Amino acid sequence: MASVVGLLEERELAARERVEELREVADRVLAELAEAETAWHE
Template sequence: MASVMGLLEERETAARVRVEELQAEADRILAELGAAEVVLERRVIARAELGEALAVGGDAVVAPVAEVQDPAPTVAGERGAPVAGSAASALTVGS
């Protein structure tokens, strides 16, 4: 018969493995979110630039565009890291 301490150690190990799996999944999702945010930013800028280019003498009506903040530069190996203050940083596990 297994000891109580041994059973607790097995459960702790299983919980640790689950936490590591979820952390890896969260990291993957945050990286994907970062890439999607970059694409969105580029689309917003492209639409604003096109609106400005099509405006003739200020007569054309251009929909207002929300200002997009420049993303913080990433360090090599930290691709997709959340930017402080962004929605992604609020999603980090353990915060």
């Protein structure tokens, strides 16, 4: 049987990976928004 600490560490790792994925998505969205705003103001 897995230990509670081991299970928590697995969940923490999964959460950290998800946070990194979401940060990458947010960066892409912000870049696209900046590009769209620049095009709109031209």
